[in-house]
Amino acid sequence: MEFLFLLLPIAALSGWLVARKQYNKSKMSNLSAFNPDYFKGLNFLLNEQSDKAIDIFIRLLEVNSETVETHLALANLFRRRGETDRAIRIHQNLIARPTLTPLQRDNVLVELGLDYMNAGVLDRAEHLFLGLLSKASPPIEAYKPLLRLYQQEKKWQQAIDMAIKFQSQSKEDINSTIAQFYCELAEKQKLSEPNSILPMLKKAHYYDANCVRASLLEADCLMKAENFRKAIKVLQNIEKQNVNYISEALQRLLSCYQNTHNLSGFDDWLHSLLNRHPTITSARIMLAQVIQMLHGSQAAHDYLYQQLQSHPSVEGLHTLMSLAQPSHQTIVPLIKGITHTMVRRGHRYSCQNCGFSGKTMHWQCPSCKRWNSVKPTEIHLSSLESLLELSQ
């Protein structure tokens, strides 16, 4: 708390030094630095009357182009400490000065918008940013906070419009984020306007052809319309889009193949998938489930037993023991209990960016707010859980 106020005299001093430099240049007398207000301000500061002190110091600071940065830095510190009113006062004070260049003015306005966002006055922040961005040469810094604001408020159409504008004016590639915004919009209108969903998902794939989430949503739509064959095509294409997410498609694929009475087709496809990607445990467990449905528990057990030699996994072991007849009356139930706990305790999804992990899928990381950074981990429980229900 105290150290920040120590900066105020420094800021005042830098203003004074600049003023003195100008005085030397113009040979004009300037005694403002010895203004008795300065000592009055120091006195307030020493008596911990920080509000009065800051008022006086702000009045004292000679605002010209060279001290603007100091003011901005100071206001930034206040904002980061959560003292938003103070940051707002400094920024409003700066804007009122006629000496600012247009560029500096825009900078201060962006900062003021960030203050409003921090204070939770989102409509004021939005209004301010929109005003800045409607100018002939808008400050590029205004886009990102406005995009953050729209995401916070779940105004997805506005977020899309703004993201497209931002991308056209900056070099940054945010196509996959724009696709996520379209998916959010589609999820929001899934119930109220189901007919508007498919065009939105098309847009998502226009911006990011590998958007897995749009494919999953598209498959859900097709399944609802009982167009299972097309849904299977969309879901299988996820292998090409991003094979890390294929586990998200397996339950839906099972349901599509069941509805088309073609479980053996699913069996074939899972075998070929595992040939191409032998490490996908969730597909192996799903295949064991399909084998059990087609050929019984013993066949599923034999398949898994053989697979576990080359691809050991806790989930596989656990599934195997659920399928087997208990051959040892104490050891098998014990190991089964342990694997059960281990599998249940495991997190299904984790963020590649910040390490956040959890049991539900988030397309935007709840911790670091990044899009497309949460990925399914190898432990995939949903197929295992249904297998357990089946074998009970």
Ligand SMILES: [Zn+2]
């Ligand atoms: Zn994260």
